[in-house]
Amino acid sequence: MKAGVEAAADPGINQKKWGILRRMYRQRYLQIMALLGVAWMIVFNYFPMYGIVIAFKNYDIIGSIGSAPWAGLEHFREFFEDENLGYVVKNTLGISALRLLIGFPLPILFAILLNEMRSVRFKKSVQTISYLPYFLSWVILGGILTTWLADVGIINHLLMKLHLIHEPVNFLAEPKHFWGIAVISSIWKELGWSAIIYLAAISGISPELYEAAKIDGAGRFQRIKSITLPSIAGTVSILFILAVSGILNSNFDQIMVLRNSLNESASSVIDIYIYQTGLQNARFSYSTAVGLVKSVIALLLLLISNSVTKRINNTSLF
Incomplete structure (x- = not known):
């Protein structure tokens, strides 16, 4: 059977x-x-x-990971007791928070503005110009910014012509200007490229919705508010979750090429701290412990932002 x-x-x-x-x-x-x-x-x-295991060991590059003696939580304790931790975290969160608050909504607005342009030729020209900085490395952009922001650079020349300043300012030599320079230059580089995802989401909206709203008498702003924004809300939510989870990533390449000994108090972020302790001082176990703390915090931020977004508009990564 x-x-x-x-x-x-x-x-x-x-x-x-x-x-x-x-x-x-x-x-x-x-x-x-x-x-x-x-x-x-x-x-x-x-x-x-x-390699994460070396965060709990006293690893020496000459020996092997397996033979390194265990250190337990010694490196984590040292990190949280470090007197430099305060301003390193402050700089990291300050730059990243400003970049999130200002830099996250701008690509959305830029994509909507591009979508509303009627001249195809002008639209393509604006898109091309806005994309170009993204394809330049921070090494090149860092050299450009260093030249522009010098006391004899074009920025000082324009500001003095407009009578906004009375004497030249070496912007990269003064810590109080560094956060603004980091945020503005990051937005300048990534604005056009970041808008591509939103343009793709907007292109998926049915033109019939806009035509029906136009027949009903809805103006351009009303169509954006009632059709465009709700239609791309899911995309915005997903990218917001990813942006929040990466708030501790302060763009190492950018900071590295713009920092100097004069603005060190405002440019020392967690990534620079890990680089200095890990590579320059050869403290691989300690820098791995710091990197692990950063990764755990990023994971917690991802879970929290995912949960909050899911409750607000029922959109989440998982």
């Missing part, structure tokens, strides 16, 4: 199995591309996670 049931079930099972194999064969090139991506992620994202 049992053998008969299995025999009767075999054709259906085999057919389903062959159907899966046929689909995989038809999508073989996509499967290969996906496997390459997974392999890349495993090799470069998951294998290195084994």
Whole structure:
């Protein structure tokens, strides 16, 4: 009886199995591309996670990780007791919070403005100009900004012509200007590129909705408020979650090329702190512990922002 049931079930099972194999064969090139991506992620994202263990050890680069003596939570305790922790965290959160508050909504507004442009040629020109800075490295942009912001640079020249200042200011030599420079230059570089995602979301909105609203007498601002913004709310929520979780990432490349000994009190962020202790001072265990603390906080921020966003508009990453 049992053998008969299995025999009767075999054709259906085999057919389903062959159907899966046929689909995989038809999508073989996509499967290969996906496997390459997974392999890349495993090799470069998951294998290195084994190194986290040195945060709990006194690791020496000459020896091996396995033979290094255990230190427990010593490095974490030292980090939280460090007298430099206060201004490092203040600078990190200050720059990142300003970048989030100012830099996050601007690409949304920019994408909406581009979408409302009627001249296709002018729209493409604006898009191209706004995208260009993104393709320049921070090393190049850092050199440009250092030249522009010098006391004999073009920024001082324009400000003096407009009578906004009476004498030249070396902006990168004064700590009080550094946060603003970091935030504005970051927005300048990434504004156009960040708007692409929102433009893609807006392009998916049915034109019939706008036509119906226009027939009903809705103005341009009303159409944006009632159609465009609600339609891209899901995209905005997802990107906001990712932005909040990365608030401790203060853009190491940018800070590294703009900082100097004169603005050090305003430019020392967590990433710079990890670089100095880990690479310059060869304290690999200590810097790994600091990086682990940063990663744990980022994970908590991700979970909290995901939960809050899910409650507000029922949109979340998971």
